[in-house]
Amino acid sequence: MQITHLGHACLLLETGTARLLFDPGTLSAGFESLTDLDAVLVTHEHPDHVDAERLPALMAANPGARLVLDERTARQVSGIERALVAHPGDTLELGGERVVVLGGPHAPVYADVPDCPNLAFLVDDGAFLHPGDSFEVPEGDVEVLAAPVDGPWLKLAEAVDYVRAVGPSVxxxxxxxxxxxxxKYAGMLGAFVGEGVRVLRPTPGEAIRI
Known part of the structure; x- marks a missing residue:
């Protein structure tokens, strides 16, 4: 597979069968020019995971792509056809790839700050997992984990615990x-997760093969 990190939570996954874009948000850049996508998958409603202003143009440039999101996010995105509202437990076929929808609520941010639904996407029976803002641990092995390292809902020790719980190869x-x-954060994550997990910090826009 080939993965391109487009900043923050946005990743382009190319499996050889499908081109899947995850979480094109306000802190990400470069996804606007992508074409030939099979699907755009959004984990939850927060702007750093879905840029409602840039999303319509992205979908217009990719007329064959499905937009996958949860019910609450779907209500915030208007004027886009081909939207598929997904729920934990769903199994989707996107570009010939099998994508299992996992998830539940967003990880707690602080005290009484309200949560929201958060989908996690498991591709090709564990080849790749994007958890969004959650600590979703699927059954079975995971080869590549998109591992959050910072956020108001997250501290580095929790990131380490999460990677250890999932136990990916990468x-x-x-x-x-x-x-x-x-x-610094990626380096500390790599130092603390233990042997057997390779931690990568790709330069934004850089495509890496795994």
């Missing part, structure tokens, strides 16, 4: 759009 550091020293 963890790609994401959700770093507000950090000033991403390499």
């Amino acid at each position: 963890a790609i550091a994401i959700h770093e759009g507000e950090l000033t020293d991403v390499d």
